[in-house]
Amino acid sequence: MVGVVGSSPIAPTNTHGRTARGKRERSDPSRRAFCLKAFADRAEAGRRLAERLLSRRFVDPVVLALPRGGVPVAAEIALRLNAPLDLLMVRKIGAPGEPELAVGAVADGAAPQIVVDEELARLLGVDRHDIEVQASRELAEIARRRAAYLAGRAAVALAGRTVILVDDGIATGSTVRAALQVLRRAAAERIVLAVPVAPREALARLRADVDEIVCLAQPDPFRAVGVHYADFHQVPDDEVVALLDAANARAARPPDRPDRGPTGA
Secondary structure, three states, rough: EEEOOOOOOOOOOOOOOOOOOOOOOOOOHHHHHHHOOOEOHHHHHHHHHHHHHHOOOOOOOOOEOOOOOOHHHHHHHHHHHHOOEEEOEEEEEEEEEEEEEEEEEEEEEOEEEEOOOOHHHHHHHHHHHHHHHHHHHHHHHHHHHHHHHHHOOOOOOOOEEEEEEEEEOOOHHHHHHHHHHHHHHHHOOEEEEEEEEOOHHHHHHHHHHEEEEEEEEOOOOOOOHHHHHHOOOOOOOHHHHHHHHHHHHHHHOOOOOOOOOOOOO
């Protein structure tokens, strides 16, 4: 049975930090002053999610981030859970002329997964050929990012473990659904979806794909992920690399040993 944790109503906010036409909403200081912000930035959102997740006492969890925006959130969770941090690469498949309106998503893996919003694709006249052409382009971008971000590091083993999938928020859920299908094929023992903010309808559509959902805010009506953050900058590649390198360095350190005093004591 899936549990949905946390439901804080916040100011009404429409796609991932963008207007319905796909244009990024401007950071107008006067607008920012009057719009309630649930989170200062992604790092704060990650710390607050970590507080909820710590109470679950997961054994040997793995934290997977959806780049790029999910990485600063997931890095805070991995730090506080003392868990390895890795990436799950998923790319949106946009509608013709409206690239920010997702008609589907593609996720990498041994067998790449394509998830399509069939109703929306039908409404917009997007056929299977269009989707496969876009998916091919996005898989090439996934390969570029994997090489840039991970520098050849092997993926963390997922089979038989609790996997916590993290993003900075959910709009339609297409991207997350593609990622969850990959995790099921990876034989994860338990899948936990952890996000700071998402619409209730999107979470309802994802419940069958996860064992547990931890979400801090489920505004109704829902307009955008980005309006719930005071700082919702586009995360650059170098920030992703720095966070992954820091997590990898922590994982490589030997565990602390108790002080035994001078030799021979």
